[in-house]
Amino acid sequence: MRVALFLTCVNDTLYPDTGRAVLKLLTRLGVEVDFPMAQTCCGQAHYNTGYRHEAEPLARHFSDVFGEYEAIVTPSGSCGAMVRELYPRMGERARAEGRGDTLAATLAPVVPKTYELTEFLVDVLGVTDVGAYYPHxxxxxxxxxxxxxxxxxxxxxxxxxxxxxxxxxxxxxxxxxxxxxxxxxxxxxxxxxxxxxxxxxxxxxxxxxxxxxxxxxxxxxxxxxxxxxxxxxxxxxxxxxxxxxxxxxxx
Known part of the structure; x- marks a missing residue:
């Protein structure tokens, strides 16, 4: 299975070890992981502070970058929720404003295949024991x-x-x-x-x-x-x- 790692801004900037851990874990479980270098912010920071139109180009870019993958895995519940919950709302808002269905159609492919890490492990890979050891x-x-x-x-x-x-x-x-x-x-x-x-x-x-x-x-x-x-x-x-x-x- 070929998946894309959506690392998120916070992890990329401040917590790169988390991204390395996701790569190590998924590779150990037999998953082929790509890290698309063109990925940027998903638009959550803009959307949640009221800059909803400004978030749209970032959402379009997200769909362009990640659309080809079987699954998109992120070690962030907040950014995962942005894609899964709020991208559909962005499309609905554009439609309500009379801007047609283009945005909704652009974002729709990435919504159902974006997973937070733990739900990807349990729901998609079907594992709970990943062979980890942590004596704490x-x-x-x-x-x-x-x-x-x-x-x-x-x-x-x-x-x-x-x-x-x-x-x-x-x-x-x-x-x-x-x-x-x-x-x-x-x-x-x-x-x-x-x-x-x-x-x-x-x-x-x-x-x-x-x-x-x-x-x-x-x-x-x-x-x-x-x-x-x-x-x-x-x-x-x-x-x-x-x-x-x-x-x-x-x-």
């Missing part, structure tokens, strides 16, 4: 876009439960937002910081070494709060845990 105590934070937008449900937990050496402990208030929310953290910084502190205190109460999530934008926010509160914990993307093996363990 971990608690899992389900990010908002993954939980509410994509409906990832138990997929990430099922994958983590199958990791050799990993002890998974439940996070109190797991379904509560961490407070990041993209520009929400900038426009409502006090509220965002308070929500982040609540999330970190809940994580600390589990006694886990690691807080894991499927979206580095949320982990960036949580990780900053962990550092300020001197929590002693560290944030790790689920891809890096699943890519870890006894022969090549993650740090």
């Amino acid at each position: 105590t971990v608690t899992y934070h389900p990010t908002c876009h993954g939980l509410r937008g994509l409906g990832l449900g138990e997929r990430p937990r099922r994958l983590l439960q199958a990791v050799k050496g990993l002890e998974l402990v439940e996070l109190p208030g797991a379904d509560e937002c961490c407070g990041f929310g993209g520009t929400f953290a900038l426009k409502n910084s006090d509220v965002s910081a308070a929500m982040g502190a609540d999330k970190v205190r809940n994580a600390q109460s589990t006694g886990a070494e690691v807080l894991c999530a499927a979206d580095n934008s949320c982990l960036m926010h949580i990780g900053g709060t962990m550092a300020r509160l001197q929590s002693g914990m560290r944030p790790v993307h689920i891809a890096e845990i699943l890519a870890s093996t006894e022969e090549e363990p993650a740090v």
Whole structure:
């Protein structure tokens, strides 16, 4: 199977190790992975801050770049939700504004074949045990876009439960937002910081070494709060845990 890795802006700029982990993991599972060099932003930042027309050229470009692949895999619930949930709305908006069906037709091919990493593993490849080894105590934070937008449900937990050496402990208030929310953290910084502190205190109460999530934008926010509160914990993307093996363990 030939798939494209949609890395996203945050991962490409700040967390390239997550992209390397996805490549390592999928290759180990027999998937042929391409990284289209022409990929850019999916338009989420523009769309969510009200620049919806400005997001359209980015969405068109996304479809041009990724349209030929059997599947598009991303280690980001928020960007995955942008394509799956909001690209159809962009097409509907263009139609409602009297601009015809061209945008909807352009974006339609990429919508159903864009997958967040954990749903690709479970739903498309049909695996939960990916041969990973990670001898640490971990608690899992389900990010908002993954939980509410994509409906990832138990997929990430099922994958983590199958990791050799990993002890998974439940996070109190797991379904509560961490407070990041993209520009929400900038426009409502006090509220965002308070929500982040609540999330970190809940994580600390589990006694886990690691807080894991499927979206580095949320982990960036949580990780900053962990550092300020001197929590002693560290944030790790689920891809890096699943890519870890006894022969090549993650740090």
